Amino acid sequence: MEDINAIAMLQDPVRRRLYEYVAGQGREVGRNEAAEAAGVARTLAAHHLDKLTEAGLLESGSRRLTGRSGPGAGRPAKVYTRAAAERSVSLPARDYRTAAELLAEAAEEAGLDAGLCAAARRRGEALRGSAAPCGGLEDAMAVLAARGYEPHMEGGAEGVIGEAGAEGAIEEAGAAAVAGQAGEVAPVVRMRNCPFHAVAERFPPLVCGMNLALLEGLLGTDGPVRARMDARPGECCVVVESSKTNDD
Amino acid sequence: MTASTPPAAHLAQLNVATLRHPLDDPRIAPFVELLDPVNAAADDAPGFVWRLVEDGAADATGLRPAGEDVIVNLTVWETQEALWDFAYRSGHLEVMRRRREWFERHVEAHLVLWWVPAGHLPTVDEALERLADLRAHGPSPRAFTFASAYSAAEAAQNLQAIPPAQDDQVVPPARHEQPATSTRATPAGDAAAV
Numbered sequence: 001m002e003d004i005n006a007i008a009m010l011q012d013p014v015r016r017r018l019y020e021y022v023a024g025q026g027r028e029v030g031r032n033e034a035a036e037a038a039g040v041a042r043t044l045a046a047h048h049l050d051k052l053t054e055a056g057l058l059e060s061g062s063r064r065l066t067g068r069s070g071p072g073a074g075r076p077a078k079v080y081t082r083a084a085a086e087r088s089v090s091l092p093a094r095d096y097r098t099a100a101e102l103l104a105e106a107a108e109e110a111g112l113d114a115g116l117c118a119a120a121r122r123r124g125e126a127l128r129g130s131a132a133p134c135g136g137l138e139d140a141m142a143v144l145a146a147r148g149y150e151p152h153m154e155g156g157a158e159g160v161i162g163e164a165g166a167e168g169a170i171e172e173a174g175a176a177a178v179a180g181q182a183g184e185v186a187p188v189v190r191m192r193n194c195p196f197h198a199v200a201e202r203f204p205p206l207v208c209g210m211n212l213a214l215l216e217g218l219l220g221t222d223g224p225v226r227a228r229m230d231a232r233p234g235e236c237c238v239v240v241e242s243s244k245t246n247d248d
Numbered sequence: 249m250t251a252s253t254p255p256a257a258h259l260a261q262l263n264v265a266t267l268r269h270p271l272d273d274p275r276i277a278p279f280v281e282l283l284d285p286v287n288a289a290a291d292d293a294p295g296f297v298w299r300l301v302e303d304g305a306a307d308a309t310g311l312r313p314a315g316e317d318v319i320v321n322l323t324v325w326e327t328q329e330a331l332w333d334f335a336y337r338s339g340h341l342e343v344m345r346r347r348r349e350w351f352e353r354h355v356e357a358h359l360v361l362w363w364v365p366a367g368h369l370p371t372v373d374e375a376l377e378r379l380a381d382l383r384a385h386g387p388s389p390r391a392f393t394f395a396s397a398y399s400a401a402e403a404a405q406n407l408q409a410i411p412p413a414q415d416d417q418v419v420p421p422a423r424h425e426q427p428a429t430s431t432r433a434t435p436a437g438d439a440a441a442v
Contacts, residue, residue, distance in 0.1 A: 111353035113345075202395075204336035205344035212345065231341040233333050 003087045006055045014040055015048045019057060019082075022049075026152070026192045028063060028079035049080050059083045086198070097198060104203045113206055117213035124217020133220025137189055140225050140240045143218060149191040149236055156187030191236035200237075208237040215240070257400035258297055258366050259325045262375035263359040266352040267317045271309060279350045282343050283307055289339050290323070295330020298369055299323040313372045322375050324364065328397060331361075357382050360391050363403040 010016045017038040022029045035045030052058040062076035107116055134140045137153065144151040194200050200207040208229065215227040215238055224243055231237040269275045287307055290296055300308040300322035309319045325331040334340055360379045364370055378391040387396035389406035398406075 111348055113348045204341060205347060208336075208341055209345040229342045229345060231337045231339070233337040237337075237341055 002056075004089045006057055006087050007089055009052060009055045009057060012048070014038060014044065015052060018045060018048050019052055022058060022080050023082040024150070026150075028061065028081050030063075030077050030079050034080065046078075049078075053080065056083055056085060057087070100196075100199050101202065104199050104206060108203050108206050113209055116206065116210050120210045120213035121217040124214040124219075126217075128218055128220070133223025134218075134225050136224055137187060137240065137242060140189055140219055144189065144191060144215075144240070147218075148193060148195045150193040151189045151191050151240075153187055154190050155185040186241060188230075189240040190232075191238065194236045204237075211236070212238050256366055257363045257404070258368070259328050259331055259400075260362050260364045260370045260375065260378075261321075261323045261325065261331055261359070262370075262379055263321050264314050264318050264354075264379065265321070265347075265350075265358065266315070266354065267319060268350055268352055270317075271319075276350055278346070279343065282339075283309065286340050286343055290334055293330065293334040293338065295326040296334065297324040297326060300372065311372070314376060320372065320375075322370065322372060324369065328361070328394075332394065357393065359393060361393060361397065362391050363389075363398075363400045 010019055018034050021034055021037040031042055031046045031049060034049060035042040038045060040048075049058065050060070053060045058080045059082070060078055060080050063079045064074070064076050107113075134143060141151045141153065194211070196207050196211055200211065208231065212227060212229050219225055219227055219240065225240050226243045227238050227240050229237055230239040267276065271280060284306060287299070290299060300311070300320070302308050302310045308321065311320060312318060314320055323331070325334075336344070357379065360375070360382045362378045381388070382391035382393070385391075387393055387398075389398040389403040392398050
């Protein structure tokens with residue numbers, strides 16, 4: 001019942017705003033910033049952030065936010081990130097995860113990748129219903145957010161080059177990268193959360209392929225946006241980009 | 249890639265893949281096109297140490313030590329996490345996703361991991377022996393998979409517990425800086441196919 005207690009912590013609206021803000025940033029968040037985002041005083045925010053940490057929903061650390069070090073740099077500030085542990089409650093008790101793992105194991109052993117991807121694509125199309133293919137990256141963000149992917153826009157005016165791994169990510173994109181010109185980064189939607197995390201970690205090619213097919217069905221493959229595999233540590237393996245940026 | 253205090257052990261990886269069509273077949277062309285960019289990504293990947301390359305070639309696909317239509321991939325990594333991140337969290341995942349288009353499904357194990365002393369570059373024969381060991385005896389500290397991983401320390405203990413079979417076997421030092429194996433769930437299936 002540890003999970004239900006942790007989840008019950010979020011019934012408090014201030015705690016919930018703080019949790020959602022920290023979770024949504026995908027980086028360490030200080031007390032001042034969280035307080036401002038939740039619209040409460042710093043001391044109240046600190047109290048609730050620590051409660052959330054005690055409950056295991058957040059993790060805390062300390063960091064000098066100013067970037068200074070040595071004498072005079074001041075006391076390190078407390079920072080918070082979302083805890084990696086998954087929490088779920090099902091009443092009555094259900095165990096879909098074991099079922100998913102067993103089905104994935106059998107599909108992996110039998111080499112059923114193509115059949116699984118076909119089913120995932122059909123499911124994505126069914127979820128989209130009669131709607132036209134997704135109209136743009138903003139629409140895609142909304143669709144992905146509704147399914148728990150935690151999308152965020154990357155690139156464009158802001159640019160991502162300089163972040164560790166950005167260069168590697170371009171090389172890793174393989175053939176697709178050839179079309180892109182260095183120095184100009186088209187905006188892409190990346191996703192912080194993999195809804196299939198536990199099974200994807202155990203059977204990456206199978207489950208990540210399924211995820212891509214699901215998103216292709218959901219967003220459409222002949223519309224203004226397209227989903228493409230571009231795996232990176234700690235994120236969903238798929239990016240969504242404008243179809244015009246990388247015609248191949 | 250060289251740290252100031254290099255770990256005492258490195259992780260070697262062999263995988264074999266049976267081609268569904270010859271490498272010059274148009275049906276395999278998308279795989280062949282990915283070879284250079286993905287291998288370049290491997291060479292630049294954090295924790296990458298070495299990969300087998302045929303003399304005068306850019307990769308090892310021309311070597312066929314395990315059969316006429318079986319390509320081999322032999323690599324060395326600083327840690328298991330580094331290999332994992334390259335295999336499944338880089339452009340290599342796209343190759344893995346499409347594996348069924350290009351490779352036969354293996355009934356037997358086709359990927360094997362084992363620890364080597366840092367600086368040791370495994371030979372193809374050594375690698376194939378490890379794969380045979382895994383196939384014959386299941387996972388052990390001598391030969392294992394992502395789903396049944398052993399730490400370098402466990403492998404070293406195992407080596408010391410039994411007398412070395414060959415005189416030229418290099419026994420790693422007893423002390424290891426190697427971090428404990430990740431508690432993350434690991435795949436039971438394939439890995440680096442390129």
